[in-house]
Amino acid sequence: MSQSTIGGNSKALQQGLIVLGLILFGGYLLFDLGLMGVLLEGDKSRLSWLILAIWIAMTGRWLHLLRRIEDTERTLAEDDMARLLNHGWFAADSVLKIGLLGTIIGFILMLAPIGELTSFDAASLQSALAAMSAGMAVALYTTLAGLIANIILRFQFQMLAEAMQKRLIGEAGDA
Numbered sequence: 001m002s003q004s005t006i007g008g009n010s011k012a013l014q015q016g017l018i019v020l021g022l023i024l025f026g027g028y029l030l031f032d033l034g035l036m037g038v039l040l041e042g043d044k045s046r047l048s049w050l051i052l053a054i055w056i057a058m059t060g061r062w063l064h065l066l067r068r069i070e071d072t073e074r075t076l077a078e079d080d081m082a083r084l085l086n087h088g089w090f091a092a093d094s095v096l097k098i099g100l101l102g103t104i105i106g107f108i109l110m111l112a113p114i115g116e117l118t119s120f121d122a123a124s125l126q127s128a129l130a131a132m133s134a135g136m137a138v139a140l141y142t143t144l145a146g147l148i149a150n151i152i153l154r155f156q157f158q159m160l161a162e163a164m165q166k167r168l169i170g171e172a173g174d175a
Contacts (some may be wrong), residue, residue, distance in 0.1 A: 012163035016066045019159065020059065023152060039145060042137040044109070047102040048145040051095045055149045058091040062156045069160075069167050081164045088157035092150050099146015106139025 030036040040048055065084055113131035117124055 013066045043141040047142045051145045051149045092153035096146045096150040099143045102142020103139045110135025
């Protein structure tokens, strides 16, 4: 194995750790400003928590795979690399779809108070509008969480795909 291949893969892990540090710093800023709490507390369906858990699990897997492709003692077949990458792409698509599911649930929660109206006086309409805003919050927060997690996971796994491709090209050049 050539020295350039080893250095290239180590560079990918270092870049991955820098990217993760920036993501975590951004998350800390959102938490510090109270925006993370607004998002997680405003989502009554708790799907944003599920999206966050999937992102955390897949980020751990992403770091593990970045470290694994750095290991020059282990040979990785192209099929194995593609299979490992597919898990990341599946997770990225899943968080987006969970976010869209939350949008539908939020719209259902938003429209439910309309069916419960018995009179159209000001007090009834005010309580219905308050309940409708909670449903809209679920719809928007889960969509936002799904979109952000999708973008971040796609970026992470694109970095991994490029590092895997460099390793494959390096191994093919050494053969």
